[in-house]
Amino acid sequence: MSKFQFPESIRSRPVYGTLQAHPGKSHLMIADSEGAEAILDLAQRKNGLMVNSHIIFIPKGTDFGKSLQALNPAQYYEGPSYPAALTRIQRVLADAAMGLQIYLSGTEGLMGQAQNEAMKAGYDHTAIQTEHRGSVARRMQCVHCKGITEDVIMDPFQCIHCGLNLFVRDHYSRRLAAYQAVCIDAEDPGNVPPSVELYS
């Protein structure tokens, strides 16, 4: 089962739901890894949805691609990474007409970044559906150097940009699509507790 029950958390972190087919002229679905399962479930619940759907999928090593293609969406694209898919996503959003429904599923990093692009294109974040599936890794911004470290699952961790030892702060920015990471050993350099997996 790829669904994870997030513990009760602070007010800035996003709350994810379960994708529901909404009436619309067209449907844009962006997913990574196990997020594919949310789209497969959605398609099963709503016949005919795929006729007007565009699926953008980033497998991240999973093999859901074939099942998604078998849904026969109007358009299907598979990208090797989110950055690789980004210009396409921007183009699709720029061309979007009234009545487009947006569905995001998969990791928090994918949903956050895609939601951010949709917001830049003028969509209200509350009008964009999200469903978390798969890894609970977080996308982290180092508050010191501003560099983003993707898919952080261990806390504390080392910033891949500046090398500082960072802890995962439970504070989320929609604009950055990232949680905040803060130096853990500033007051006692070198004293870094052993890393533990998030939510463990």
Add this chain to the structure above:
Amino acid sequence: MTIQFNDETFRDDYSFKNSQRAIDRFPFPFHEDSYMYSVNMEQHQGGPSDSIYEKRFDVDEHYVAEMRDRAMVLADDPLRCQSLPHMTLAGWDLLELIMVSKSEDYPALFELHRDGDNWHWINKPLGIDDHFVFMDETTLPYGPMEYITRQTQGDFCVLDQRDENLWMDAGMITTQADWSLDFDIGMNFFEWHAPVPLAHEKGIFIRALKFLLSIQQGAPARRLNWTMTVNPLLDTSPENYHKWGIQKTSVTPKNLGSKQHLRVELQTFFRLPRSNALVFPIRCYLISFQDIVSKVKWGRRLHRVIRDLPEELATYKGFIDNRPMMLEFLSKYDDGLETSFGVWPEEGTEPPLQK
């Protein structure tokens, strides 16, 4: 009165100091011998003569040095000042509010001459004499918010109001207590306060937001908040925490009186006329422990407040590790005698220290 501006620093050699006048008018934040969060708002319509509450934007002896420190912070990290595109009008509102207030409240220091949209602004302490066209950004060296807040003490959050909420959509934040404008910009009131412990559960933010949403033009409000800072460091930003955090460990029983500072924020709230935005200046006042205990009542009270503060708050405010040492120092100034209600030092009536 004329103000003698201090030539002082808030970094490196930390030559910052408070004159006797600055100590006398320090905004001691505790009106009783204990502390818990509350929506401690009151109208910001003046206050006792020469107090920090008297003027709309208090200008004190630290003005010139604080502006110098701000310029250094911005040179190192321009992201401390940001304004989302829809907030430019609010920036002009803020510029007008500050220029009008300062020129009326401190005519010897600031002058504003308006001929239609052609404005002439003179800031004597900083040696600025600029002509510009109101609402024309091309006539100022910075955007309007940045221009005026480079000349005004305190951090500034400019909040957009929509959907029955307030949005942190612009700000000049160089003296913050551990929060990042660059991270929080674009967040609503509940989101940017998310990391604050206990207060959500107490319903503090729901009540505070209701109050703020209804603030009207010409009826500003204010409250105090506080934390602790080692050394008179203004830039206690998370951005630079990996550089300044180590200073917290430099406190010893011997130097605590001069190194440990109480940091008090005077937060004020003004409705802006054209944009309907809310501006939220956060003015920081620093005082060393040794200067606090020069007021007998403040010494007694601070000891009791710090001693009895819930652990979550001492942790959130970042002084849990140094609390025992702080108490050791402060206990010498607490003889257990009763204190009078209210924040003022009451030097004429408070009994002298009995130890």
